[in-house]
Amino acid sequence: MNEKIGDGDYLLLYLKPRKTYMVKAESAKTFHTHRGFIKFDDLIGKEFGSSVTSNLGATFFALKPTLQDYIMKSARQTQITYPKDIALIIMFSGIGPGSLVVEAGTGTGALTLALCFHVQPTGKVYSYEIREEFAAVAARNLQRAGVKDYAELKNKDITLGIDETNVDAVILDLATPWLVITHARAALKPCGTLVSFSPTIDQVVQTVEALAQNGFIAVETIECLMRGMQVERGKTRPQTLMTAHTGYVTFARKAIMDAQLSLAKRAVVDVGVTSEKL
C-alpha cells in the first residue's frame, strides 16, 4: 500500500460528514468546491490523511478511499446496493480470497467491485449485465478502485444461462432472480452458495420457491435496518431519518439430491429461518 499521495491517485477529500469528494490528484490542477479551491500540488507527496486548506480557508483531509468509499461514489445510474447489504451478501455468501463468483446484474459495478476486492488475488468475478450501456461506467468504477483485473464483465442475459461451472457462489441482484435459479444450480459447485437481493416481497417468495424446487437447502431470508447515532455527550440520540428499506437478502446452499430424495418434501422443511444467525 502506497502511503504517499502520488500524481494520478484517487483521493476522498473530506470536508465534514456528508461532504466528501472522490477526485483524482493531478499535478498542476485544482479542485473547486463551494468552500473554495485547492491545489493538488499541495497534496502530492504528502501522506494520505493529510490536510489541505482551500483559498477560502476551509480544511480538507485527503483520505485514501476505502472499499466503502468506492462503493458509495460509484455512479448512481441504477439503485446501488447499499454497503450494509453488500456486507451481508459477502458474509452470507462465504466468499473470500480465491473465490470464483458469478454475479448479475452488474449495473454500475458497486457490488461487483466489492466482490472483486474480496476475491483477490486468485479469485474471479464473472458479472452479467444485459443492458449494454452500463459496461463503460462499471469498468471505470472497477478501474478506479484498482480491482478491474478480478472481474470479467459479460454483456449477456443471465436468464438464458451461465457459462461458468464449479463456481463457489452465485449472487443475484436483478428483477427476476427466480428465472436464474436453475442456471445457478448448474453453475455452482456442490454445496455452493446462492445469494439473492430483492426489494419486494413478491420477488422473495418466487425466488424461495424456485430454490426449494431446485434442490437448495438452508434457505433463509433476512432484512437489515441500519440506523445512525448522533453521538455527543448530553445529547446522544438516534438520527432523525433513515433508509427504511433497501431490500431482502435471501441465501441458500446447493445440496446434492439423491434420486430417492423427494424435493417436495425437503422444500417444506427448508423454508424458514435459522434463528441462530439472527
Add this chain to the structure above:
Amino acid sequence: MNEKIGDGDYLLLYLKPRKTYMVKAESAKTFHTHRGFIKFDDLIGKEFGSSVTSNLGATFFALKPTLQDYIMKSARQTQITYPKDIALIIMFSGIGPGSLVVEAGTGTGALTLALCFHVQPTGKVYSYEIREEFAAVAARNLQRAGVKDYAELKNKDITLGIDETNVDAVILDLATPWLVITHARAALKPCGTLVSFSPTIDQVVQTVEALAQNGFIAVETIECLMRGMQVERGKTRPQTLMTAHTGYVTFARKAIMDAQLSLAKRAVVDVGVTSEKL
C-alpha cells in the same frame, strides 16, 4: 477447494433450520443425534452437500462449513459478535486480502477468524487478549476454520500498548475501547481505520470523544437490526422474535494533524453521521 469429503474434514450436518451440527468426519466413527446416528463412512468420499440417512430414517446434508458457520459454531464462552456485526466491521474497516490488522479482545476467536479469512493470503491479524484462558479455545476455532496461520494470538493487555505499527486497521471489541485510542493512533498507518463495537451508549460516547481528541475524523456510529422473514406463499411475514440489540459499531479514520490544526475545532465538526452510507 476440495469437493470430496475426506477423513478428518469438518462438516456442518444440516437437519433443518435451527438444527445443524459441526462435526469432524472420522472414518469408522458414528455421530449420534436425537434423530438417530449416522456413520461417517457413508459420507467420506462423497461430494460436499450430499445427504446421509440416520438409522432412524432422518436425512442429514453434509455441508462444507462456510465462514459464517465457523463463526456461529465457535464456542460461546463469551458474547460472540454476531455475523451481521462482523460483516459490517469488515465492510467499514475496509480490510481485505493483504491487510494488517490489530484486534482486541480475542475472546473465543469468532471475529478473529473472520478477519483472518479475509486478509488471506498475505495479511495478518494480531489479536490481543488479556484473559489467558481464552487462548486455547480461540486457537482451536481458528485451526478448525483453517485460518490459524493468519493470526498471531497475544496474551497481552492492549490498554497498555500495541506492539505493531503501520497497520491498516485496529478493531476493538472490549469493555473500555476509549483506553486504547491513543495506542491505536500510534499503531495505525496514516489514514488507517479504527472500528469499535460496544453494547452500551456510554461506551460509545467515551470512545467517540477519545477519537475526536486523538485526531480521528469521519467518525460515525451505527447500529444494525436484522430481522428474518418467514417466506411461504400466502403466509409470508417477519419472524416473531428477534435480537433487539447486539451493539453499536463506531468507525473512524486517522488523519494527519498539522500543528496549526485545532483538534478541538475538528472534533465538533466530525462527530456526526454521514447519511450517505445509511
Add this chain to the structure above:
Amino acid sequence: MNEKIGDGDYLLLYLKPRKTYMVKAESAKTFHTHRGFIKFDDLIGKEFGSSVTSNLGATFFALKPTLQDYIMKSARQTQITYPKDIALIIMFSGIGPGSLVVEAGTGTGALTLALCFHVQPTGKVYSYEIREEFAAVAARNLQRAGVKDYAELKNKDITLGIDETNVDAVILDLATPWLVITHARAALKPCGTLVSFSPTIDQVVQTVEALAQNGFIAVETIECLMRGMQVERGKTRPQTLMTAHTGYVTFARKAIMDAQLSLAKRAVVDVGVTSEKL
C-alpha cells in the same frame, strides 16, 4: 375513582418488572407466590399504590390496574393484540368517548376492553366472534376491567354480515378481513374508519385490494416495532430481545362514491402511504 383498596377490588401486585400478579383482594384470604404469601387484610383499606410485605420478607406494591394491565392479563387463549398495536388501532380509528364501534373477532376480549374503555360513557362496542367458547372468558375480562356495559358480545360470523348501521368505526382482527369489507362499508357511516390488523403480508394485500374496490380511500398500512431500553447510568442500552413482529395495521376511510366516479381509477391513487403520519 376510588383511592382506597376495597374488598373485592382487583389489584396488580407488583414485585418487580416482569413479576406482577392480577388478583382480587378478598378479606380473610391470602395470596401465595414463590416469594411467600401476603394477606389481603393487610391491604384492604389502604391506598392503592401501598406496599405489603410477604411472610418471607418480599415487598409487593398493590397497584390499581390500568387499561394496559387489564389487556396484558387477559387470558391468553388466543394471540392477543399487543398494547402497542391496540394503541395505534385506537389512534388511527379516531374512536373516543361516544363512538359506536363494530369489532371482530372478540377472542379473549383484550382489544374489546380497550375499545370499551375509550368509548365510555355513551358509546358502544358490538363485538363479533364465531367461536362460542370465547364468550365466557371475554365477558369475564370485560367484567374485571369494569367496562362490560359498553360491550355487546355477539356469537356470530361477521363474514355473513353486520347487524349495525351508521357506526363510526369497524375494527377487524381476524383471519380473512377481506371477506368483511363489503359488510363494513354497509355498516359504516359516511366517512367512517376501518382498521384491520393482520400478521401476514398476504392478508394485507387482499384487504387493501378489497378496500380499494369498495370505495375506501386514504388506505394506509403500517407496522410498528417497539423496543425497550435498559436505562442505568453508565450502562444504558436497548434490551437484548424484542418482539420482531405482531402484525400490520391497515386503516382507511369510507368515501361517498358518485356514479360517475370510477372506483378503479381511485384505487390506483389511494393505495400508498401518507408519509405525513410516519
Add this chain to the structure above:
Amino acid sequence: MNEKIGDGDYLLLYLKPRKTYMVKAESAKTFHTHRGFIKFDDLIGKEFGSSVTSNLGATFFALKPTLQDYIMKSARQTQITYPKDIALIIMFSGIGPGSLVVEAGTGTGALTLALCFHVQPTGKVYSYEIREEFAAVAARNLQRAGVKDYAELKNKDITLGIDETNVDAVILDLATPWLVITHARAALKPCGTLVSFSPTIDQVVQTVEALAQNGFIAVETIECLMRGMQVERGKTRPQTLMTAHTGYVTFARKAIMDAQLSLAKRAVVDVGVTSEKL
C-alpha cells in the same frame, strides 16, 4: 355526530396520500389548490366523505377530520409529537373518559388536543407552557378540534410547581422532565401514572433516576419505530424512507412509600423493562 357538511365545519380535503388540506367550509367561498379551485357551496349540505371536482377536473374528498388529522395539521411551530407516540402515551398513561391530567409543555397543542379528546366528557387537561407565544395557536388548534372546553391552558413554568392535586396522570414533553418529577409526585393521586417523552438518551437517564429517587415504580422506557408499507399485488414492500427517531417514552407509577421502605433499594429493582409489554 353531524353527518352533513355544514357552513363553518372543518374538512380534510383529500386529493391523494400526502396531499390533504384542512379547511373551513364557508358558504360562497372557494378554496384554491395547484389542481384548481373548488366551491364550498358544492359540498355544504352533502354527506361527509363526498367528493367534489375542481374546475381543473381533480377529485377531492371532503373527509370529516379525525383526531389524528387534527394532530397532524396542528401548526408546526414546535416539534410536534407524532401520532404513534401520542397513541403510546395515551395507552401507557391509562387515561380515558373522566381522567384528570396535567401536561407540559403545551406547544402548539397537538398532544393536548389528543388528551382532551380522550378525557371527554367529564375529565380535564391542565396544560402548562412557559412560552407565552404558543397560547394563541394552541387555543386555536383545540378550538378547531372541538375540545377546547376540556383544556385549561396555563402560561406557567411547571418546573416551579404544579397547582393541581390528586390527578390521574402527569405527562411531560419538555426539555428537562427530571426537574418536574418531585412536583409530579405531589400532584398525582396514589398509584397515578407519569409519562415522559424525550428525544435524547441523556434526558431519559436523568428522568429515570429522578423517578427512582421519588418513589415511582414500574419504570419503563421504550421507543417505537413505525414503518409504512407500499401495498400493491406483486410489488409489495416497505417504504423507502422512514422517521428513524422521534423520542423515547418513559412511564412509571407513583407508589406509596413507607418510612421503612428504602427508596434506594427499590430504585435498583424497578429500573428495567417489563418484557410482558414488549
